Amino acid sequence: MKKVNSLxxxxxxxxxxxxxxxxxxxxRTLTFQSVANLIKASTSGILPSLEYTYLLALLVGLLSIGFxxxxxxxMSRSRHIVLKSLDSLVELPIMIPHTVVGIMMLITFEPTMxxxxxxxxxxxxxxxxxxxxxxxxxxxxxxxxxxxxxVQISYTRDVMKYENIGRTLGMTPITxxxxxxxxxxxxxxLRGLILSWARSVSEVGSLLIVAFSILPSGIHLAGVLIYYxxxxxxxxxxxxxxxxxxxxxxxxxxxxxxxxxxx
Amino acid sequence: xxxxxxxxxxxSEFRLEISELILQGRKNFIIGKNGSGKTTLLQSLAGLLESxxxxxxxxxxxxxxxxxRRNVGYIPQDLxxxxxxxxxxxxxxxxxxxxxxxxxxxxxVERMGLTPLLLKKSSDxxxxxxxxxxxxxxxxxxxxxxxxDEPFSFxxxxxxxxxxxxxxxxxxxxGFDYIYATHDSRDLETGFSNLVSIDDGRIIESVDxxxxxxxxxxxxxxxxxxxxxxxxxxxxxxxxxxxxxxxSGSEYDIVGLDRNRYIRFNLNGTYFFASINSTPxxxxxxxxxxxxxxxxx
Numbered sequence: 029m030k031k032v033n034s035l036x037x038x039x040x041x042x043x044x045x046x047x048x049x050x051x052x053x054x055x056r057t058l059t060f061q062s063v064a065n066l067i068k069a070s071t072s073g074i075l076p077s078l079e080y081t082y083l084l085a086l087l088v089g090l091l092s093i094g095f096x097x098x099x100x101x102x103m104s105r106s107r108h109i110v111l112k113s114l115d116s117l118v119e120l121p122i123m124i125p126h127t128v129v130g131i132m133m134l135i136t137f138e139p140t141m142x143x144x145x146x147x148x149x150x151x152x153x154x155x156x157x158x159x160x161x162x163x164x165x166x167x168x169x170x171x172x173x174x175x176x177x178x179v180q181i182s183y184t185r186d187v188m189k190y191e192n193i194g195r196t197l198g199m200t201p202i203t204x205x206x207x208x209x210x211x212x213x214x215x216x217x218l219r220g221l222i223l224s225w226a227r228s229v230s231e232v233g234s235l236l237i238v239a240f241s242i243l244p245s246g247i248h249l250a251g252v253l254i255y256y257x258x259x260x261x262x263x264x265x266x267x268x269x270x271x272x273x274x275x276x277x278x279x280x281x282x283x284x285x286x287x288x289x290x291x
Numbered sequence: 292x293x294x295x296x297x298x299x300x301x302x303s304e305f306r307l308e309i310s311e312l313i314l315q316g317r318k319n320f321i322i323g324k325n326g327s328g329k330t331t332l333l334q335s336l337a338g339l340l341e342s343x344x345x346x347x348x349x350x351x352x353x354x355x356x357x358x359x360r361r362n363v364g365y366i367p368q369d370l371x372x373x374x375x376x377x378x379x380x381x382x383x384x385x386x387x388x389x390x391x392x393x394x395x396x397x398x399x400v401e402r403m404g405l406t407p408l409l410l411k412k413s414s415d416x417x418x419x420x421x422x423x424x425x426x427x428x429x430x431x432x433x434x435x436x437x438x439x440d441e442p443f444s445f446x447x448x449x450x451x452x453x454x455x456x457x458x459x460x461x462x463x464x465x466g467f468d469y470i471y472a473t474h475d476s477r478d479l480e481t482g483f484s485n486l487v488s489i490d491d492g493r494i495i496e497s498v499d500x501x502x503x504x505x506x507x508x509x510x511x512x513x514x515x516x517x518x519x520x521x522x523x524x525x526x527x528x529x530x531x532x533x534x535x536x537x538x539s540g541s542e543y544d545i546v547g548l549d550r551n552r553y554i555r556f557n558l559n560g561t562y563f564f565a566s567i568n569s570t571p572x573x574x575x576x577x578x579x580x581x582x583x584x585x586x587x588x
Contacts, residue, residue, distance in 0.1 A: 189371060192339045195358035196365045197432045198389015207388070211375055 054274060060267045069268030072261075073253060078276055080242070081250040084160070085228035088167040092175035092224040093217050100180045101205070104188060118173045126170065130237025133166045162238040163249065170234060171227035175220030182216030183209070215288060222284050229277060293319070293436060293468060298344035300335040307331045307492040309344070314470070314497070316484020317462050321472045322512050323489035329472040330368075332489065333438040336470075337365035348435050348468075359389065364434030364467070366442040370425040374414035378405065378424050381413050385432035392433050395465060399427040403457070418445060422454060430461050437462070437469040448477055455481050476513035488512065507586040516553060516564040519578060525586045528565050532583035536573025543576045 103115050121129060135141055137156045139148045148154045156162050187209050194204035232251035241248050248256055250273050258266035293314040300307040307328045323329045335342040338358035346353045353361050372381050382400070385391030400406055403423045408416055413424060422443055429437055437458070443451040455471065455478060462469050471478065479486065479501070488495040488509035495506045504510050507525035511518055517528040526532070533554070534540065543556040546564075553564045556576050 189367070190373060192337075192358065193365065193367070193371045194373075194384065194388075196337050196339070196361075196363065197385040197428065198359050198391065199384070200359055200388075201357075203388050208373060212373075 057267060057274060058271050060271070061264060065264070066268055066271055069265060070272060072257065072265055072269060073248075074250065074269040074272050077248055077250050077253045078273060080247055081229055082276075082280065084163055084249065085167065085225045088164055088171055088228045089175065089221040089225035091164070091168055092172040093179065093220045095172060096176040096179040096220055099176055100183045103180070104184050118176050121169050122173055126231065126233025127237060129166060129170055130234035133162065133169065133234065133238050137162070137165060156238070158239050158241060158243045160242060163235065163242060166234040166238050167228040167231055170231060171224040174223035174227050178220035178223055179213060179216050182213055187212045218284065218288055222281070226281070292349055293470070294345065294347040296345040298342060298346060300331050300340055300342045302331055302340060305331065305492060307335070309494055312487065312494055312497060314468070314485045314487070316499070317468045318459060318483045319468065319470045319485045319487065320479055320483045321470060321487045321489055322474060322476070322509070323472075324474060324512060327490045328492040329489060330440050331492070333365065333440050333470065333472055337361065337363050337438055339365070351435070362390075362433070362435045364429035364432055364437040366425050366429050366437070366439045368441045368444060370421050370442060372413040372421055372424055372428070374412065376413060377410055378413050378416065379409040381424060382428050382431055385428065389432055391431045395433065396431050399430060399461075403427055419450060422446070426454065426458060426461075430465060430467075433465070434467050437467050439469065439471045441472055441474070444473075444475070451478065452481055474512065479513075505587055507588050510586065519558060519563050519583070521558065521578070521580060524580070525588055526580055526583035527586055528578070528583050532579050533565055534577045534579050535571035535575070537575050537577040540575040540577030542574055545570070
């Protein structure tokens with residue numbers, strides 16, 4: 029057996045406390061009520077809501093990594109101090125309270141606001157509040173940073189130097205990027221997708237402002253629905269929906285982890 | 292021939308500045324301690340870092356050219372084989388995407404015994420095999436010069452010298468010059484055309500034989516023994532520079548084996564090593580600087 033030092037045993041309790049702290053509320057939620065109640069709760073609207081939530085979050089995740097690829101390439105080759113400082117803006121949405129993000133989106137994109145008015149002129153009939161667009165833009169604003177940083181760390185730390193070697197072997201920048209760079213980034217792209225997706229699934233604050241329910245179907249996204257159930261139907265219904273969200277979320281993450289291991 | 296003139300590379304706070312350097316001959320070594328600028332120089336010559344000034348190879352100007360248009364091969368310390376590709380695809384990269392030569396590919400695979408590795412993923416081969424593959428990949432790209440940044444530093448001495456000799460053989464056969472960065476003096480045992488010593492982003496000196504070294508800093512990189520700095524003067528010690536059994540000198544210890552014996556003595560609080568042939572008499576040693584070779588710093 030591998031020998032471990034005393035520091036290992038010193039830190040073991042910290043590890044244990046943390047893991048217990050994370051697992052306890054999850055277990056408490058999952059065991060709060062019987063399986064029969066969970067099955068019954070699945071008819072409360074949580075399943076279609078989860079379907080919308082996961083798909084929209086996936087779309088936002090794809091959009092995030094789609095932007096992260098050119099962003100990271102451009103930024104990694106920019107030397108100008110102004111561009112370098114603009115890079116620190118990426119984390120800004122993470123620190124802004126999410127309800128504030130909702131308000132920011134509203135006063136930027138609503139058709140009555142200057143930019144919204146401009147868009148309305150180009151696209152007559154343009155709507156923002158309670159639309160898919162409102163959901164996607166808000167979630168993208170909040171979660172794209174996770175994808176960008178995941179890809180950026182991998183690219184600047186590991187991938188660029190391989191691309192450079194490709195160029196000394198005669199590859200053009202484009203060939204080297206697509207033949208060497210992109211395949212090497214696949215793990216980071218997947219990680220960025222998961223992080224962005226997970227962050228989008230967990231969003232509530234901004235959606236309460238810009239898309240409490242998505243029209244015309246009137247569907248609520250999962251976080252909003254559970255909050256609404258908690259206020260209107262009480263704790264048991266909200267807990268049942270939460271359990272279903274946690275279980276499906278765990279399954280999704282497990283699936284992605286398996287994919288990641290295969291790569 | 293490699294010619295650098297008014298060559299400058301600025302990398303954050305570090306500045307490499309070479310007023311003029313001419314390397315005539317195939318086998319060129321750069322020696323310098325860590326952080327002296329060896330990697331910066333090689334990466335800039337490969338076109339991977341921005342530089343200003345003149346960089347010519349055999350009269351062809353390479354200044355400002357993109358890496359893929361320079362015809363300059365580069366093997367970094369960590370080799371950077373493309374781990375997701377097979378060894379074969381790694382070696383074929385310069386042929387598919389550059390000016391690589393399929394005949395050289397076939398000859399190198401044969402000569403270096405790479406055939407059994409071709410279908411393996413390059414992340415699954417040993418370090419020694421990866422070093423051979425990296426050499427082959429670079430040479431297949433038909434460089435006019437090959438730059439190597441201590442790519443064999445994790446190998447033992449015999450293996451390292453074997454690989455350097457192999458490169459020397461290919462350099463003659465395929466007609467390229469090479470620059471090999473190292474901080475291990477034993478790498479020079481295969482012989483060299485030029486030895487360039489670099490420190491703090493500046494060339495200290497460039498010599499074509501060890502006996503022509505004039506700088507203490509260069510010699511100290513090659514051999515930590517037989518050197519002394521006394522009151523701002525720098526000396527290469529010889530046996531006659533050491534006088535034994537002088538009561539006014541320092542005490543010494545004999546260290547090392549009989550065939551490779553050194554004395555260790557303390558001079559102004561610093562310990563020095565000097566090689567000796569015979570067992571000296573007496574307990575004390577004195578440094579007689581008039582019999583030592585004074586060097587520039």
